[in-house]
Amino acid sequence: MSATPAALSDLDAAALLDDIEAFEAALEAGGGPIAVVGPPFAGRRRVLDHAASALDVSPTRLDPSTDRETLIGEGPLVVDDCQHLYDRRVGGFEPLTDALDALAGTSTPVVTGWNAHAWSYLDAARNVEDVFTHVFSVRKLPSDELATFVRERSTTLPTFRHDDPDADLLTVKERSLGNGGLTVPIPVVDRDRLRALFEATVEPETAVFDHLTDAADGNPGVALALWERGRSGGEMRPNDVDPPTVDLDHRGAFLLRIVLSQGVVDERALADRFGNALERPLGRLDRADIVTRADGTVRLDPVGVPAAVAVTEQWGFL
Structure with missing residues (x-):
């Protein structure tokens, strides 16, 4: 079972931002547009819901079918998933440019939510950060906080075990060469097996949640999904946290x-x-x-x- 953004709906927005007080002060001051930036499933929607509640408005969420011509106006306004304001192709930035021009002239609270990967591209290509009075980033949760988050959403916990430290340290992976479909086998060190050698002195539960945090990069929605994917039977080991992999040209x-x-x-x-x-x-x-x-x-x-x-x-x- 995969986690969905709804799984984060009861996570306090204060846990998702490094400085919730500064965010709330920016909402109250209303001095210009605000951007909230976060990776997929990391809780950005929860922060936007918090902003909508504080401003007493209903949040707007964009998707691929949204009419993008009439989105940004005078605030107070909360608009999430603003990465749908552009397409990564020639001529695909006009709705984004119109929205940024409108945002540049507003002095009322307009809170916008952005996918962090789209934001990094748009800031490099269009200097989007220059338009915003404030930019807040959804933070990564450390292992102890992520463990608490996952435990609170599990009806029962497994018995935690260590991985087998005697397994082979080398594995073979296929790597693509160019766009012609040719692949070659390459021996690589299995980092999970290597990790097991150094985790023998760590409590197995700690090792599992440390591995979960590393695999999810501190993202609570991703961590919850990987936790559900890795649970099987009544036991869980660090290597049961096993994100899917793919090799692409x-x-x-x-x-x-x-x-x-x-x-x-x-x-x-x-x-x-x-x-x-x-x-x-x-x-x-x-x-x-x-x-x-x-x-x-x-x-x-x-x-x-x-x-x-x-x-x-x-x-x-x-």
Whole structure:
């Protein structure tokens, strides 16, 4: 069972920002537009809900089907998933430019939410941070806080065990060469097995949650999904925290970067962009549980976030 953003609905917004007092002061001051930036499933929506409650407005959430021409006006206003204001193609930035121009002229509270991966690209390509009076980032949770978060959402806890420290330290992975489909086997050190050698003196429960935190990069929604994926029977070991992996060529990795940055994408828009080259990588991502295809959309799965980040950064995509 994968975690969804709803699983974070009862997480206090104060736990998600480094400085909730500064955020609330910015809401009260109303001196200009505010950006809240966070990775997928990390709790950004909860922060935006908190802002909407403080401003006594209903939040607007964008998606691929939203009419993007009439979104940003005078505040108070809360608009989440603003990464849907642009498409990563020639001519795809006009709605974003119009929205940023409107935001630049407002002095009332307008709180916007952004996917962190889209934000990093847009700030490099369009200097979006310059428009905002305040930018707040959703923080990563440390292992102790993440462990508390997961425990509170589990009806029963497993018996925690150490991994087998005597397993082979080397494994073989296939790596793509270029776009021609050629792969080569490469021996690599199994970091999980190496970790097991050094965790023998650590309490197994601590080792599991440390591994969970590392795999999820402190993201509570991803951690909860990986926890549910790894639980089997009555025991749990660090290596049961096992994010899916996938090996993609340059085109496939670029496709995945679009999904990672948007969260959910219209499959028809992807077909228009990638044509006959879409089905093979998209099918692999679906089978690997990194994305889910349903109702004409491609949606990033929480357990797929670590692989999506690793693969697209391996290819150097912003």
